[in-house]
Amino acid sequence: GQNIDQPTEMTATEGAIVQINCTYQTSGFNGLFWYQQHAGEAPTFLSYNVLDGLEEKGRFSSFLSRSKGYSYLLLKELQMKDSASYLCAVMDSNYQLIWGAGTKLIIKP
Amino acid sequence: EAGVAQSPRYKIIEKRQSVAFWCNPISGHATLYWYQQILGQGPKLLIQFQNNGVVDDSQLPKDRFSAERLKGVDSTLKIQPAKLEDSAVYLCASSYGNTGELFFGEGSRLTVL
Numbered sequence: 001g002q003n004i005d006q007p008t009e010m011t012a013t014e015g016a017i018v019q020i021n022c023t024y025q026t027s028g029f030n031g032l033f034w035y036q037q038h039a040g041e042a043p044t045f046l047s048y049n050v051l052d053g054l055e056e057k058g059r060f061s062s063f064l065s066r067s068k069g070y071s072y073l074l075l076k077e078l079q080m081k082d083s084a085s086y087l088c089a090v091m092d093s094n095y096q097l098i099w100g101a102g103t104k105l106i107i108k109p
Numbered sequence: 110e111a112g113v114a115q116s117p118r119y120k121i122i123e124k125r126q127s128v129a130f131w132c133n134p135i136s137g138h139a140t141l142y143w144y145q146q147i148l149g150q151g152p153k154l155l156i157q158f159q160n161n162g163v164v165d166d167s168q169l170p171k172d173r174f175s176a177e178r179l180k181g182v183d184s185t186l187k188i189q190p191a192k193l194e195d196s197a198v199y200l201c202a203s204s205y206g207n208t209g210e211l212f213f214g215e216g217s218r219l220t221v222l
Contacts, residue, residue, distance in 0.1 A: 004151075033209050042200055042213035043152070087151055095207045096165060099151035 002026045004100035006088050011106045012078055020073045020086050020103045028093020034062055034073045035087040037102065043087055047073070075105075083107045111135065113214035115201050121220045127189035130217045133182070134203030140164075142211065143176055143186050144200040152200055158184065159207075191221045 003025045012018040024032070031050040035043040049055055049064035049071060061074040073086055085102040092098055114133040122128050134141050139160050144152035155174065157164040161181040169176070173192070178184040188195055198218050202211040 031209050035211075042202075042216050043211075044213070045210050048209065089151075089209070091209045095209075096157075097154070097209055097211075099153075101149070101151045 002090075002092060002098045004088055004090060004098055006086075006100045006103045008101070009104045009106065011108060012075075014078055014080060014107055014109050016078050017074065017076050018078060018105065020075075020088075020105065022071045022073070022088035022100060024069050024071070024088070024090045024098070024100075026090045026092045026098055029066060030091040030093065030095055032062075032064055032071050033089045033091070033097070034071075035089065037085045037087060039084070046086075078107050080107050080109070113201055113203055113212055115199075115214035115217050117217055118215060119218050119220075121222065122191055124193055124221050125190040127187065128191060128219060129188075130186045130199050130201075130219075132184045132186070132201030132214060134184075134201070135212055138203035138205055138212070139181070140204045140207055141178055141184050142200075142202040142204075143184070144202065146198045146200055146216070147196075155186070155199075188219075191219075193221050195219060196221045 006022045034046040037043040047062040054063045059076045064071045085104045087102045088100040089097045141158045143155040146152045155169045156166040156176045158178045176186045198216040200216045202213045
């Protein structure tokens with residue numbers, strides 16, 4: 001079966017750095033996506049990785065290792081507004097998105 | 110550019126009643142998705158349309174759920190009859206192609222009593 005694993009919840013301090021991990025087992029691979037979802041709102045696209053390595057976009061970076069079936073989302077200089085759930089999704093060989101359950105990130109002052 | 114529009118935002122019904130949700134995707138987006146999201150879980154794909162054709166409806170409970178996108182633009186998702194376990198947020202999303210970069214509407218929160 002296809003599976004995406006990510007921690008259920010993480011806590012971090014304002015101004016700090018946090019890394020949210022995602023491991024996956026899917027039928028084929030056509031890219032990995034990270035979405036942010038604030039409570040009561042819809043998910044919004046954050047990043048896309050299809051090749052190994054690090055993609056940086058401002059305070060957010062996303063890393064991919066296809067051989068290990070592993071990705072992480074790195075958030076720097078955390079702000080209170082970063083409190084949200086972060087969803088990892090993988091596009092499989094049929095170009096269907098397989099979604100993880102999300103990681104709820106709690107930022108403390 | 111206008112985003113994905115959904116209505117209603119909230120709906121409360123009794124079990125065994127019916128409900129319909131409407132979605133208007135971003136102009137020019139050929140791919141439209143309906144997802145069900147239960148609190149604390151990731152989105153679950155119910156149905157994916159490419160223009161007015163169905164790409165994937167393998168997880169749609171077809172005995173009670175139906176969806177259509179007749180003119181390849183807006184779409185309607187219907188539940189009849191509703192069960193308690195259908196209480197969830199129904200998210201509509203669209204994309205230009207099958208790129209994985211989805212644009213979501215605000216969602217329709219359904220409570221079945």
